Amino acid sequence: MPLNRPALSLGSGPRGVQDARRWVVATCHDIGRDDIVECVELGVSELVTNALLHGAAPIQVRVRGTVEHPRVEVRDGSTTPPLLPSAGEPTDEEDLLLTFGRGLSIVARSSDAWGVEIEEDGKVVWFNPASVFSEGDGVTGVISGILSEPRRLTDSPGMIEFEIRDVPLKAYVGFHRHYRELRREVRLLALAHEADYPLAKSLSDLFGALEQPLHDGMGIDQIEAALEAGNNRTDVRVVMDTESADVIGRFIELLDLADAFCREERLLSLARTPEQQQFQEWFLGEFVRQAAGKDPLPWTGAADSAVRQTSSS
DSSP: OOTTOOOEEEOSSHHHHHHHHHHHHHHHHHTTOGGGHHHHHHHHHHHHHHHHHHSOSOEEEEEEEOSSSEEEEEEESOOOOOOOOOSSSOOHHHHHHHHTTSSOHHHHHTEEEEEEEEETTEEEEEEEEOSSOOSSSOOOOEEEOOOOOOOOOOOOTTEEEEEEEEEEHHHHHHHHHHHHHHHHHHHHHHHHHTTTOHHHHHHHHHHHHHHHHHHHHSOHHHHHHHHHTTOSEEEEEEEEEHHHHHHHHHHHHHHHHHHHHHHHHTOSSOOOOHHHHHHHHHHHHHHHHHHTTOOOOOOOSOTTOOOOOSSOO
């Protein structure tokens, strides 16, 4: 069974909790981590219950990280952070919330580290299972990943208009999904196990520096409009400053470095496929080329743009 198995999509109702628990336990057995099964069962039950009661569809569960430090993630479509448990005795209101999966105190006691990653279209609540359930309050959760407000770009001598022609929408969606997963992967590894994965910390810092230029340059609104219209391809036009365009050029090198990290650390998510790499180098490379004064070059890859996915987000 490959380690990078796709996410498990869950339905509503109590069966979702049972399915998630059974699936994650089987994954632990497959990777030889029987020692964490008890805490995995407790933690994932709490996370899925919380998502069903207080989150929004779609709800998915998956296992990421490494064999040595696996991480269980439950994703839902709500961007509202859960209530983090407080130390000491809970109030009556907090006790009621904890009982119904809101407070996540069981996750805190089942974990070596845990937290919430807020994304543009939902959130991921994650935990690194401990080998022994804590009798105390457990570890403190953290909230990360909240995007700052994008900058408003205005006309100025330092601005460049880019035209990315004939963008294959399936490939673009795959690129955005892969980038988002990779960004989260290195950030959470660095957060929970910086000493064990020093390169993850370096990659996370680089992703942080590139976050705003990438957000400005992705043309996400135009892509979403084309998808809603049922198109297969579209032209993307964005305006950004020359410094941001230079930073995006560095992102190509960063993705290569991240691929090497994925292979060396045997992450439970894979490096890019050759098809993904081809599209990403073309898409990002257009910013580099056009910033140097060259004319746009349209995508000339696969006609149906069916870039294979290595994982499900």
